[in-house]
Amino acid sequence: MNQHQPLLDRALEVLRTREHWSPYPEDTEAYREQDAAAGERAFRGLLRLPFDLDQPGTDGVVGPAPETGGESSPYGFPLGISYPHGDPDVLLPAMRAAMAGWQAATPLERAVVCAEILARINARSHEFAHAAVHTSGHNPVMAFHAGAVHAQDRGLEAVALGLAEQTRLPAAFRWHKPLPDGSVFSLAKTFSHVPLGVSLLITGAVFPTWNGYPGLFASLVTGNAVLVKPHPRAVLPLALTVRIAREVLRETGFSPDLVCLAAERPGERLARRLALRPEVRIIDYTGNREFGDWLTGHARQAQVRVATSAVNSLLIESTADYRGMLDNLAFTLALYSGQLCTSPQNLLIPRGGIDTDEGRKSYREVVADLGAALDALLADDAGAAGVLGALYAPSVVERVDKAGAGLLGEVLHPSRAVTHPRHPGAVIRTPVVVGLDPDRPEQAATLLTEHLGPVYFAVAVDSAEAGTAWLGRAAREAGALSAGAWTTSAEVERALRETCADCGVTLSLNLSGGWYLTQSAIYSDLHGTGLNPSGNTTYGDPSFVTGRFRTVAVRRLTDTR
Structure with a gap:
């Protein structure tokens, strides 16, 4: 996976310059591995079938019928997909245990794995676009852009920010202090990063990937496990994401249980239950302000980042x-x-x-x-x-x-x-x-x-x-x-x-021509400020990643000369 090092280096540079750049082409014709027709076939091949993830603690299914939690396309037909339902008492401890090996990896190693996850998602962008069309109601162009490639840009942006903040301090160095008698006092110092714990991602139905990938990849690259709780109307885009992430983690020698899906049964109020679990230390939420206010007021054990209503x-x-x-x-x-x-x-x-x-x-x-x-x-x-x-x-x-x-x-x-x-x-x-x-x-x-x-x-x-x-x-x-x-x-x-x-x-x-008020240039623009009631967080800003880990130092006396 060394092929991702130049990509990460370029992403770090662009975050400094804020120039135009994207490694994920917007041109639908640029994707030869999976063109539009193949993407639609892949999407159709998911319909009316169980979506297996082989997660710990599975105790049943959600869906496939709408009355049992199954999704229906805004374009007029049920998807008929059933998703695994997990027992939090089994799932969350398994995710917490999976963090040990992930935490031991270097920030760069974690960033490379995240980049590989995004590369595999990108190769299936047409499939993700169809999933966005038939869960969130996007038009095809919006689905391919915001539901696929621009969401991937948001994910890579978060990976690069996480890598930058975790490498700001040297991993190890020698510290020397001259003394009045001419001798030198020396210490060997190390800085290691400690993730907070399980990160809970609660997404909305409108842009589940565009709004979800920043929190998912910011938490993952900083060493945390991520439990993805999608909106019941838009499960498929994030279920595909979780499946790909688990495949890459397994192939690279890490536990796939670092990324899991939490599908919700009707009336279960699963997000409230999960948000108060002691294992959950980070929450990323997109949705209505009422629930955002509830999260910030009740999930006291977690850092809560919310993006809510806007006028x-x-x-x-x-x-x-x-x-x-x-x-x-x-x-x-x-x-x-x-x-x-x-x-x-x-x-x-x-x-x-x-x-x-x-x-x-x-x-x-x-x-x-x-x-x-x-x-x-x-x-x-x-x-x-x-x-x-x-x-x-x-x-x-x-x-x-x-x-x-x-x-x-x-x-x-x-x-x-x-x-x-x-x-x-x-x-x-x-x-x-x-x-x-x-x-x-x-x-x-x-x-x-x-x-x-x-x-x-x-x-x-x-x-x-x-x-x-x-x-x-x-x-x-x-x-x-x-x-x-x-x-x-x-x-x-x-x-x-x-x-x-x-x-x-x-x-x-004074916008005119082909640039619109609604557009956001990823790697350049910031999304949100945290300064008004629309939310307390900012995509594209270092503050989005810094609270997801802590730094612990070790000092050891070496010699005095």
Whole structure:
């Protein structure tokens, strides 16, 4: 596995420079070992079968029927896969025991094994993409990118960060102190890294790999075992990950029980049970804020890292490229039906209108022109399905229907159902745009609540200053991962920069063309800041890995001369 050393060296360099780089191609044609057709065949070959992992403590199965915990594709059919269910009283002690040999390995040895796991996952990227389509409802391009190769980038980023932090101190050296009488006092010193224990990874249904791989690989490379607890609607992508990880660990002489799966039966509340186990010392969680707050308040024995709800906002104050802005914004709102954690929700527009290269545009004109851009982008059902993807949960469908019925505010641009050409059972909706007035208390409360899905609020604000204030308020009170703005004013830009720095949210300005507010450049951008209620952790930052191990020193007298 020495072939991974150059890869790790390059990853370490890029984390320093923050330049563009990825070892995992985005081009689907670059994968000759498994092309798209082979990936679909591999996915289809998993359906309606048991998913064996040969884990300790298996005491039954989860699934295959939806009523017994089996997954159903958002595109309209049950997967029919059954997963092993584990007894925590057997599984967790076995995982803790497996850590001894892993801890004895050097940080570089662990990093090389992690890189091999990612290499094997990468070789099956088309299969992982199909798993993302039929668990999270991604469109095919989103599935291949965020569900496969970009998730792998996030994993390697965490491996490189872990390797860097574990090699910051020398493993062994001699320390010399000159004394007043001319002699020298010498000590031999060593620094060794001690992992905390079992790491519990609790993932959501939207991006189980993209959000899950950072915690999985950060814990693994720092010497910890990882128990993966996937969302019941999106087990398959992480079950495949666990299977590959166990294969690589076994082949490289380590215990496969360093990585295990915890599939959940309906009503079991397994995450709560596991989170309080004394063996669990690290928890990575992606999901709703209520459970994130419960974890941080109750799992006192563990370091808890949470990524939860976000209410993202953008301000449209002025633009020198009105059509470019509309096209960029329309695609941003349509992409994956607004189910991205970085999707904007609140579109803040001055009541008196905005200045553009096409002259002054009123609030109503901006909203109408945005609706026309959405209609043009999504006019054809087949093309629309490829951009939107399916709504991954019934709660999202209910949210769109409620907004479309005018129950949240005035419907300024209605949603419509889209028929998928291959999957007529898929539930797909175009965005609905609702007009809100923040001066009305009930509508102001709506702006401070996350509405995940293709539901957007065109908010009539009194001024750019008022819009900036609302952007900051939503981030501070409800949490935010991204903020955007279109402005030609240096003064407005300065105010936005100050507000976003104060509330801890990444700001994107005047985007057009092929880069969108929702995108994150791995190895370059940070994801999250830990400075607002959207979470307490940051992907891509050294702090994400440093708390997963401790360093213990040994000092030994050598000689004095």
